[in-house]
Amino acid sequence: RLYERSQLPLSGKKVVVTAGGTVERIDPVRYISNDSSGKMGFALAKAAHELGADVTLLAANTHLPLPAGIRVVHLESAQEMYDAVLAEWSVTDILVKAAAVADYRAKEVSDRKIKKSGETLTLELVKNIDILESLGKQKTKQLLIGFAAETNDLEKYAMDKLQRKNCDLLIANDVTREGAGFGTDTNLVNIYDTTGLIESLPLLSKEELGMRIMELAAARLPGAQE
Ligand code: CTP
Numbered sequence: 001r002l003y004e005r006s007q008l009p010l011s012g013k014k015v016v017v018t019a020g021g022t023v024e025r026i027d028p029v030r031y032i033s034n035d036s037s038g039k040m041g042f043a044l045a046k047a048a049h050e051l052g053a054d055v056t057l058l059a060a061n062t063h064l065p066l067p068a069g070i071r072v073v074h075l076e077s078a079q080e081m082y083d084a085v086l087a088e089w090s091v092t093d094i095l096v097k098a099a100a101v102a103d104y105r106a107k108e109v110s111d112r113k114i115k116k117s118g119e120t121l122t123l124e125l126v127k128n129i130d131i132l133e134s135l136g137k138q139k140t141k142q143l144l145i146g147f148a149a150e151t152n153d154l155e156k157y158a159m160d161k162l163q164r165k166n167c168d169l170l171i172a173n174d175v176t177r178e179g180a181g182f183g184t185d186t187n188l189v190n191i192y193d194t195t196g197l198i199e200s201l202p203l204l205s206k207e208e209l210g211m212r213i214m215e216l217a218a219a220r221l222p223g224a225q226e
């Protein structure tokens with residue numbers, strides 16, 4: 001879809017996108033993380049920028065070329081991501097939580113390399129804050145967009161997350177399907193709002209999907225036409 005420059009649907013809006021996968025340190029040379037590449041988040045940030053938004057991209061451990069015109073903040077852990085999101089929160093119009101946040105971190109982070117000893121090693125993990133859920137509770141004007149990657153019972157888990165985290169939109173993919181999920185250049189998603197399934201999209205490039213999601217978000221901002 002083509003827009004007149006003066007009519008870009010996100011002009012004057014602040015969009016914050018989290019991308020990548022958090023890293024939770026165990027010791028100076030080891031960590032817990034996940035397979036998120038950050039591609040979906042980067043595509044969303046680029047789309048928001050093209051639609052006229054002022055975009056901040058909070059990138060957790062990504063190795064992708066930096067998009068032009070977008071402020072990028074690099075960070076590592078879930079706690080750092082939470083602090084970075086909160087710092088932008090009062091001026092945020094749309095928050096997109098595309099990042100894969102580690103659910104747990106090591107209870108003790110060793111400042112020295114842990115030495116090999118017995119036949120087994122038990123690491124104690126403690127739960128990280130759920131960033132999206134916490135922001136869902138503090139929501140005023142912000143539009144919140146969550147993601148869910150599932151291997152089964154997609155609709156049930158997606159709707160459960162949408163409600164529990166007080167999201168306006170939830171983008172869900174079944175990562176067992178070809179072309180969907182972590183590391184790929186394409187994605188295959190269903191989009192839910194509080195009423196249930198609103199779109200079941202075909203296999204799309206992450207770039208194209210990023211644009212569809214940001215257009216959908218723009219149309220749902222307070223005061224949007226249509
Ligand atoms: N999320 C978050 N903070 C966390 C965990 C998840 O903000 N500590 C966000 C993710 O960025 C994503 C959404 O919540 O937008 C769903 O993440 P997901 O891992 O699918 O949900 P969980 O609630 O952690 O449930 P589970 O891993 O058990 O499926």
Ligand code: CA
Pocket residue numbers: 101102103
């Ligand atoms: Ca999780």
